[in-house]
Each structure stands twice: as structure tokens, then as C-alpha cells.
Amino acid sequence: MIYADLAVAGLNQLLTCSGPAPRKGPAMKEVGLMEKAWVAGYRGQVVFIGSEKEFREKVSLTDGARVLDGSGLVGLPGLVDCHTHLPFAGDRSQEFSLRLQGYTYQQLAALGLGIQTTVKATRSISREELKDLCCKRLKIMLLNGTTTVEAKSGYGLNFEDEIKQLEVVRQLQGEQPVSLVPTFMGAHEIPAEYRADRRAYLELLKNKIMPEVRQRQLAEFFDIFCEPTVFNLEETRELAEAALKLGYKLKIHADEFEPIGGTELAVELGARSAEHLINITPGGLEKISRSRTAAVLLPGVSFFLMMDRKAPARELLDRGAVVALATDFNPGSSHLLSMLFVLQLGVFTLRLTVEEAINACTINAAYAIDREKQVGSLEPGKDFDLILCDLPSYLFLAYELGRNPVKTVLKNGRVVVEDGRPAF
Numbered sequence: 001m002i003y004a005d006l007a008v009a010g011l012n013q014l015l016t017c018s019g020p021a022p023r024k025g026p027a028m029k030e031v032g033l034m035e036k037a038w039v040a041g042y043r044g045q046v047v048f049i050g051s052e053k054e055f056r057e058k059v060s061l062t063d064g065a066r067v068l069d070g071s072g073l074v075g076l077p078g079l080v081d082c083h084t085h086l087p088f089a090g091d092r093s094q095e096f097s098l099r100l101q102g103y104t105y106q107q108l109a110a111l112g113l114g115i116q117t118t119v120k121a122t123r124s125i126s127r128e129e130l131k132d133l134c135c136k137r138l139k140i141m142l143l144n145g146t147t148t149v150e151a152k153s154g155y156g157l158n159f160e161d162e163i164k165q166l167e168v169v170r171q172l173q174g175e176q177p178v179s180l181v182p183t184f185m186g187a188h189e190i191p192a193e194y195r196a197d198r199r200a201y202l203e204l205l206k207n208k209i210m211p212e213v214r215q216r217q218l219a220e221f222f223d224i225f226c227e228p229t230v231f232n233l234e235e236t237r238e239l240a241e242a243a244l245k246l247g248y249k250l251k252i253h254a255d256e257f258e259p260i261g262g263t264e265l266a267v268e269l270g271a272r273s274a275e276h277l278i279n280i281t282p283g284g285l286e287k288i289s290r291s292r293t294a295a296v297l298l299p300g301v302s303f304f305l306m307m308d309r310k311a312p313a314r315e316l317l318d319r320g321a322v323v324a325l326a327t328d329f330n331p332g333s334s335h336l337l338s339m340l341f342v343l344q345l346g347v348f349t350l351r352l353t354v355e356e357a358i359n360a361c362t363i364n365a366a367y368a369i370d371r372e373k374q375v376g377s378l379e380p381g382k383d384f385d386l387i388l389c390d391l392p393s394y395l396f397l398a399y400e401l402g403r404n405p406v407k408t409v410l411k412n413g414r415v416v417v418e419d420g421r422p423a424f
Contacts, residue, residue: 002047004040005062006413008386009052011037011070013394016049017077017363018379021372022294022322028356031076031394032377039075041384044412049378066415073407074394076358077378078147078385079339080365083275083296083326085185086151087134087165090121092331105305105333106229106257115155115189118331122155122165131168131175137329137337138178143417144338145387145406148376150181150326150369152223154188159209162186166218177416177424179383181369183251184210184219187231187239202235206242214246221272221369222248226255226262233260240269249370255280256301267291273324273368277311278302285312289319294368296324297360299345300334313350324364325357340397340404347398354398384413 016032023030038055040048048059061067095108095117108114122130134151141149153165162184169182186205194201213219222243226236240250249272254262256276263284266274273294277284278301288295297311317323325346328334336342339361346357366376375383388408391397396405409417416424 002040002059003062004042004047004059005065006384006410007038007040007055007059007061007065008068008070008075008388009038011039011075011388012072012392013037013074014039014049014378015074015076015358015394016379017359017377019377021376022292022364022367023359024322025317025320028317028323028359029353031355031358033394037075039378039386041410041413044384044414046378046380046382046384048380068388068408070388072390074389074391075386076389076394077362077376078387078409078411079145079361080148080369080371080376081141081146081326081329081339082150082273082324082365082368083298083328084149084151085154085328085330086137086149087130087153087168088118088122088155088331089125089130089133090118090331092117095332099305109229112192114332116192118155119157119189119191123158123161127164127168130164131171134168134172135176138172138176139422140337141339142178142409143406143420143422144340144404145389145409146178146339147385147387147409147411148179148181148366148371150183150221152183152185153219154185154223157186157189157191159204159212162209163213163218166213170218177411177414179375181221181371182219183221183223184213184248185223185225186210187224189225189230202239205239210243210246214248220249221251223251223253225253226260226265227253228258228260233262233265236262236265237269240265240271244269251275255284263288267293272370276301278307278309280312285315285319289316289321292322294322294324294364296326296368297346297350298326298328298334299349300336300342301328303345303349304334304336310349313346313352317352317356322364322367323356323360324368325360326365338404340406344398344401354395357398358394384410386410
């Protein structure tokens with residue numbers, strides 16, 4: 001007999017996204033669709049998925065167990081946002097206005113704006129203030145169906161404030177429902193005070209901040225912004241190899257603005273993911289498609305920066321790459337908190353099918369942060385992270401725009417959003 005302390009009964013449709021991970025090729029069109037499905041959990045994990053008849057034969061509800069009515073609803077795994085810059089202060093709305101007048105992202109950075117603006121703001125606030133900002137953002141993400149979030153530092157760019165960001169992420173882990181995966185990204189930019197001596201900042205990263213972050217176990221991943229005007233290929237390799245020696249898992253912001261071969265380097269070094277890829281080279285496309293390095297595409301960036309060029313998602317998928325989607329939530333190039341909107345952008349701007357976009361936002365996004373064994377699909381033994389959407393069909397996830405359809409969110413077998421409102 002299977003014991004359950006929470007069940008959802010009679011879902012109109014349930015998408016399990018179950019099966020081998022990561023998804024590639026034709027498997028990206030398989031979402032594990034079930035109709036009139038029942039799903040149950042016990043102590044935070046999925047224990048049963050099947051029909052009502054199977055449920056009544058196999059499942060015993062514990063005292064005090066709750067059964068939610070799933071009739072008329074679509075259920076799918078909690079969404080996974082595998083690329084965000086969550087802990088920052090301030091905003092860049094004035095730069096947004098300048099971009100509308102014709103300035104490019106790179107021109108604004110050359111004027112001393114861009115990331116440096118956010119660095120100043122983030123350095124100026126306390127841990128508690130930063131934590132409050134992050135809590136508000138995570139609540140919005142959760143209300144939109146996101147249950148797992150990768151969170152990068154990179155707006156401190158000194159010892160004290162990089163540590164501050166990562167300590168805030170650690171504190172948030174136990175104070176709100178969303179699961180967080182921390183990434184150290186001190187290699188996000190050269191801080192203003194080191195512009196005249198880049199080498200000194202690289203040495204600070206390698207010899208002080210990177211070892212200290214690992215020693216305190218504040219970050220699992222290390223990420224680098226590989227661009228000619230930020231960290232070039234040689235600097236990226238140097239920092240990445242140092243990170244791997246310290247035990248970090250590796251991510252690389254690659255080929256966002258210039259096709260310099262960041263994707264090839266990510267694959268060569270065995271990075272878990274290469275991210276952006278808007279200007280990926282033909283060689284990079286070939287190499288990542290034959291690797292297990294995830295191609296994390298961020299359609300919100302091209303949308304937010306009003307770029308004509310998009311990441312070649314269709315070609316990556318058709319060649320067999322591991323494709324994931326994420327928000328890249330940040331104040332400068334993608335002020336976007338909703339993975340549902342990213343799913344829609346994946347369909348409308350990257351030409352993914354609805355099924356491919358769903359897998360890219362769930363199981364493949366989980367793979368990109370090494371969480372595919374815990375989240376990203378609904379299977380016995382995995383975390384009971386489930387979102388219930390008020391939609392007639394899962395196709396409406398992309399077909400219907402402008403409304404948040406998320407009615408209920410379960411996180412680790414606990415109802416944390418009910419009737420579209422926080423329940424924690």
C-alpha cells in the first residue's frame with residue numbers, strides 16, 4: 001500500500017515530463033500527457049501518478065491528508081528558472097528610457113552605466129534590505145509557477161558585497177518556499193576601481209574571493225561573462241580552470257553579443273551550461289549539439305533589448321542540443337520574473353513547439369543546474385512540485401497571453417499558492 005498525505009484528484013490534463021534527462025531531439029516533444037489523472041505525495045515527494053481506479057486500489061490517505069480538486073485544471077511540474085541575477089538593488093529604468101531613444105546596451109556600459117550602476121546600488125544597501133527585495137521577487141516568481149530558481153551574485157564585485165549577496169541567498173533558502181541554487185559570479189564585470197589594473201581583479205577573484213566562497217559553501221556554481229569587452233577568452237579560461245580546481249561546477253555566459261567562441265570553451269571545459277548563445281559560431285553550434293553541456297537560451301534578453309537577432313533555438317534542437325529556457329532576471333537586459341512568459345517567448349520568438357518549450361522550462365532547466373534528479377518532472381521519488389493552471393488544455397500555456405493561469409502551487413508537497421494567492 002502507498003501512503004499519501006496530499007493528493008490532487010481528477011486533473012483534466014497532467015503533464016509529467018517524465019523519462020530520461022536531459023531531453024534531446026524527438027524526446028523534446030514528449031510531455032507525458034495524462035488525462036483524468038490523480039497524483040499524490042507523501043512527506044514532500046511524489047508517490048503516485050495514475051487513474052482514479054489505480055489510486056483507490058493502491059493509495060491509502062493518512063490521517064489529516066488533503067485531497068485537492070483538479071477537475072478542469074492542467075497540472076505540470078513546478079517551473080525551473082535556471083538563470084537569474086536575483087540579489088541586486090536599484091533599477092535601471094532610466095537606461096531603459098535611453099535605449100528607447102537609440103542607445104545600445106554596450107554604449108550605455110561605455111558611459112559608465114549598465115552593470116556598474118547596479119553595483120553601486122547593491123553595495124549601498126544592507127543584507128536585510130537586500131533580502132527583503134529578493135523575497136518580494138521570489139513571491140512573484142512563485143505566484144507565476146516557478147518553484148526552483150538559480151541565483152547569481154555579481155553585483156558586488158568586491159569581497160564584502162559578493163559574500164553579502166550569497167549569504168542573502170543562503171538565508172532565503174529556509175525562509176520562503178522557492179528552492180534556490182547559488183552561483184558565484186564575481187566575474188560579471190571588472191569593477192570601476194580596477195579598470196586600470198584588470199590583472200589585480202583577476203588575482204583577487206582567484207586568490208581570495210573564489211576560495212572563500214567555496215570554503216564557506218556559499219555557491220555551487222561559478223559563472224563568467226565571456227565577452228571581448230568584459231572577460232575575454234583567455235581570462236575566461238584562466239578563471240574557469242581555477243574554479244574547477246576549487247570544486248565549482250561551471251557555467252559560462254557565452255556569445256551573447258560577439259561570436260568569440262565562448263560556447264566552444266564551455267564545451268571543452270565540461271561546463272554544465274553555456275548561456276545566451278545569441279551570436280554562437282557555427283563551430284560552437286556543432287560542438288554544443290554533440291555535448292551534454294546545456295544551451296540555456298534567454299529569449300527575454302532579445303525581447304527586452306529589442307534585438308533583431310535571436311539564439312538559433314530551432315537549429316540547436318534539430319541538431320540534438322540540450323536546450324533549456326530561463327528568464328535571466330536582471331535590472332538591465334531582462335527585467336522579467338515570469339517563466340510562463342519565457343515559455344511563450346520560446347514559442348513566439350524562438351519557434352519552439354509548446355511541448356518543446358515546456359520541457360525546456362522544466363526538466364532541461366533542472367538539468368542545467370544539476371537538479372534533474374530532484375525536480376523538473378513528476379515521478380515517484382522526486383520532489384512534489386506541481387502547479388495547477390486554470391486552462392482548458394496545456395496548449396493554452398502559449399495560446400492564451402496576458403493572464404497568469406496559475407491557481408495552485410505545491411512545493412515539496414505543501415500548498416504554497418492557493419486560489420492565486422500566497423498560502424505560506
